[in-house]
Amino acid sequence: DGGITQSPKYLFRKEGQNVTLSCEQNLNHDAMYWYRQDPGQGLRLIYYSQIVNDFQKGDIAEGYSVSREKKESFPLTVTSAQKNPTAFYLCASSINGRSNNEQFFGPGTRLTVL
Amino acid sequence: GENVEQHPSTLSVQEGDSAVIKCTYSDSASNYFPWYKQELGKGPQLIIDIRSNVGEKKDQRIAVTLNKTAKHFSLHITETQPEDSAVYFCAASMDGGTSYGKLTFGQGTILTVHP
Numbered sequence: 216d217g218g219i220t221q222s223p224k225y226l227f228r229k230e231g232q233n234v235t236l237s238c239e240q241n242l243n244h245d246a247m248y249w250y251r252q253d254p255g256q257g258l259r260l261i262y263y264s265q266i267v268n269d270f271q272k273g274d275i276a277e278g279y280s281v282s283r284e285k286k287e288s289f290p291l292t293v294t295s296a297q298k299n300p301t302a303f304y305l306c307a308s309s310i311n312g313r314s315n316n317e318q319f320f321g322p323g324t325r326l327t328v329l
Numbered sequence: 330g331e332n333v334e335q336h337p338s339t340l341s342v343q344e345g346d347s348a349v350i351k352c353t354y355s356d357s358a359s360n361y362f363p364w365y366k367q368e369l370g371k372g373p374q375l376i377i378d379i380r381s382n383v384g385e386k387k388d389q390r391i392a393v394t395l396n397k398t399a400k401h402f403s404l405h406i407t408e409t410q411p412e413d414s415a416v417y418f419c420a421a422s423m424d425g426g427t428s429y430g431k432l433t434f435g436q437g438t439i440l441t442v443h444p
Contacts, residue, residue, distance in 0.1 A: 219372075250434075255338065256436060257333075257434035257435055257436045258373070258434040259434070273431070274330070307372070317363070318363075318432065319375075320365075320373050321372050322371055322372050323372050
């Protein structure tokens with residue numbers, strides 16, 4: 216059963232701690248994306264990767280970091296430098312990043328900073 | 330960069346009525362406009378998309394229209410059903426350059442269909 220998985224579904228973090236959100240896809244897609252969703256603001260792009268070992272900053276990359284060591288995995292680290300990390304985080308993938316193909320989204324991770 | 334404005338933020342209709350959601354974009358170079366539906370607690374799912382070489386596209390009860398001159402596009406849902414209740418997002422993207430696959434999303438519309 217192909218798709219995108221994100222774990223965990225809910226995540227709680229204390230202030231000052233780094234936390235890593237998992238995103239895995241078995242669709243054999245080249246491109247992967249991380250979005251942040253806040254109420255009333257739609258989805259904002261954090262980072263994206265068009266190919267393994269390469270990634271670019273999106274519109275709100277400050278306080279976040281990513282890696283793309285494997286085609287199927289694109290983990291996002293929320294660092295202590297992110298001033299307002301409480302949000303719903305969505306991972307997506309598409310066949311490739313060179314044309315506007317459909318982006319498939321995972322179920323999301325809701326991060327709460329205590 | 331691209332900016333996408335979406336209206337209304339909430340929309341309430343009776344079952345069987347039509348619903349229309351409108352978006353405007355700022356970058357005339359944008360040429361791909363998808364619409365996503367997000368159900369509670371889930372990730373968004375593509376429901377229809379349109380490219381700039383087409384003015385209208387229809388898929389059963391859903392249609393999208395594009396006016397490149399005015400830089401706006403709209404989602405039309407006819408014969409609404411309670412299962413259409415969700416959050417709908419429009420987005421815009423430019424195919425080419427350094428922005429491959431980068432979508433700019435509108436703020437979202439919460440659609441409620443009352444039985």
